[in-house]
Structures are given as structure tokens and as C-alpha cells.
Amino acid sequence: DMMKDVSGLKDMEKQLKAVLGISNVIIVSGDSDQYPLVKNEMGLACIREMERYINAENIIAVTGGTTLAAVAEMMYPLKKSRDLLFVSGRGGLGEQVENQANTICAKMATKAEGRYRLLHVPDQLSEESYQTLIEEPSIHEVLHLIHSATIVVHGIGDARTMALRRGSRQSLLTKIETENAVAEAFGYFFDHCGKVIHKVKTIGLQLDNLYDDRTVIAVAGGKSKAKAIKAYFKEGPNSILVTDEGAAREVLKL
Numbered sequence: 001d002m003m004k005d006v007s008g009l010k011d012m013e014k015q016l017k018a019v020l021g022i023s024n025v026i027i028v029s030g031d032s033d034q035y036p037l038v039k040n041e042m043g044l045a046c047i048r049e050m051e052r053y054i055n056a057e058n059i060i061a062v063t064g065g066t067t068l069a070a071v072a073e074m075m076y077p078l079k080k081s082r083d084l085l086f087v088s089g090r091g092g093l094g095e096q097v098e099n100q101a102n103t104i105c106a107k108m109a110t111k112a113e114g115r116y117r118l119l120h121v122p123d124q125l126s127e128e129s130y131q132t133l134i135e136e137p138s139i140h141e142v143l144h145l146i147h148s149a150t151i152v153v154h155g156i157g158d159a160r161t162m163a164l165r166r167g168s169r170q171s172l173l174t175k176i177e178t179e180n181a182v183a184e185a186f187g188y189f190f191d192h193c194g195k196v197i198h199k200v201k202t203i204g205l206q207l208d209n210l211y212d213d214r215t216v217i218a219v220a221g222g223k224s225k226a227k228a229i230k231a232y233f234k235e236g237p238n239s240i241l242v243t244d245e246g247a248a249r250e251v252l253k254l
């Protein structure tokens with residue numbers, strides 16, 4: 001029955017929190033691999049967590065992906081807050097436009113009745129363009145906002161799936177295979193031990209930005225992401241994980 005279900009999920013949340021060594025885990029029922037609408041439930045759960053941590057002034061950095069798109073889809077006015085500024089954590093990342101951080105950021109901000117700032121840069125950069133762009137005042141300003149984020153909301157993906165989805169070079173696909181990369185988040189690839197094996201040279205959110213005094217919410221579900229979730233949190237920053245039953249059950253089995 002319903003009550004039993006809920007208490008089962010509560011138990012799993014506790015177990016998962018201990019296994020991953022993070023501050024909080026929220027599990028919604030179902031498996032988003034099988035039922036895409038489960039992503040909307042994760043989206044809602046994520047927004048409720050965001051509401052718990054918003055203060056008078058907030059800078060909320062967001063990344064891309066279909067799960068973050070579901071957070072934006074479910075967003076509603078966050079009235080409690082006086083000042084709500086959403087900022088894109090990343091440029092394009094080779095995603096389809098509806099799944100890019102900029103699109104998601106603008107939609108989320110509009111629905112939350114907040115403001116937004118976008119990051120207008122291509123995601124993969126040469127050293128030379130990187131150095132030039134980083135000096136650009138408008139970009140510098142957005143980067144400063146990202147570094148000052150009070151809340152970061154990001155997705156986690158399976159390494160190979162993400163490399164293929166972005167049409168990455170064969171050399172990266174080979175590296176993923178030979179170095180056993182299993183997880184991807186904001187352009188970083190991680191192996192089973194949570195070690196970074198590859199990082200996209202890009203302007204935007206960096207792993208370092210997830211430490212210090214801020215609230216980090218990772219939203220990722222589906223049985224197929226279990227390995228990625230487990231690996232990412234081996235070394236990952238203390239976070240709140242919003243996930244689904246499909247991923248949770250599988251992580252606990254690994």
C-alpha cells in the first residue's frame with residue numbers, strides 16, 4: 001500500500017545517504033528510464049529542496065540536460081524569495097537547444113519570477129579563445145556570478161551516453177573506454193573511483209565551484225545512471241541528491 005511505499009523509500013533514502021556519504025537524498029518512486037514523467041517528479045522534488053535553501057538574495061547556477069529541463073518545466077513562482085537570479089553554469093555543451101543550460105536557465109527564471117543571466121559562449125574552446133573570452137567584461141561578469149552561486153543545480157550522466165550525445169571525438173570515446181570513465185557532470189568525466197579522467201576546456205562552472213559554502217543539488221535518476229551516480233559521489237562534493245527509485249535500488253545493489 002501507499003504508506004508502506006513511502007516508508008520503503010524513506011528507508012532507501014537513509015541507506016543511500018550513508019552509501020554515498022552526502023548530506024541528503026530524496027527518492028521519488030518509479031524509474032525515469034521506463035517512465036519519462038518520473039523526471040517531472042524529480043523536478044518537483046528538486047524545486048522543494050531549492051525552496052528550503054533560498055534566502056533573501058540568491059544566485060542559482062544551473063546546468064543542462066533533460067532532467068534539468070524537467071526542473072524548469074515544473075518550476076513555479078518562488079515567492080518566498082526577494083531576489084532570485086538564475087545564471088547558466090555552462091555554454092552549449094553540444095546539447096540540443098531545449099536541453100542547454102541557457103534555455104533551461106531562462107525558462108526556470110521566468111517561471112520562478114526571477115531574473116536571469118546567460119552564458120553566451122561555445123562550450124569547447126581552444127586555449128587561445130579561452131584566454132580572450134575570459135577577459136571579455138560581459139563574460140567575466142557572468143563567471144563572477146557563477147563563482148558566487150548560493151545554490152548550484154546540476155545533472156549527472158553516464159559517461160559514454162553523454163560523449164555520444166554531444167558527438168564527441170573518437171579520441172574521447174577511446175579514453176572513456178580505456179580509462180573506464182563512468183560518470184559525467186558539467187563537462188568532467190569521472191572513473192569508478194570518482195577520479196577526473198577528462199575535462200572539457202570551457203568557460204563556466206568548474207568542480208571547484210561546488211565546494212565552500214553553498215547548496216549543491218544533483219538531480220539524476222534512472223537505473224542506467226546508477227554506476228554514474230555512485231562513481232560521481234566517491235569524490236564528489238557534499239550534495240543533496242534528488243533521484244528515483246530505479247537508480248536508488250540499483251546503486252544499493254552495486
Ligand code: F6P
Nearest residue numbers: 064065066067155156157185186
Ligand atoms: O550536458 C549537460 C548535462 O547536465 C551533463 O553534465 C549531464 O551528464 C547530462 O546533462 C545529464 O543529462 P540528462 O538529464 O538528460 O540525463
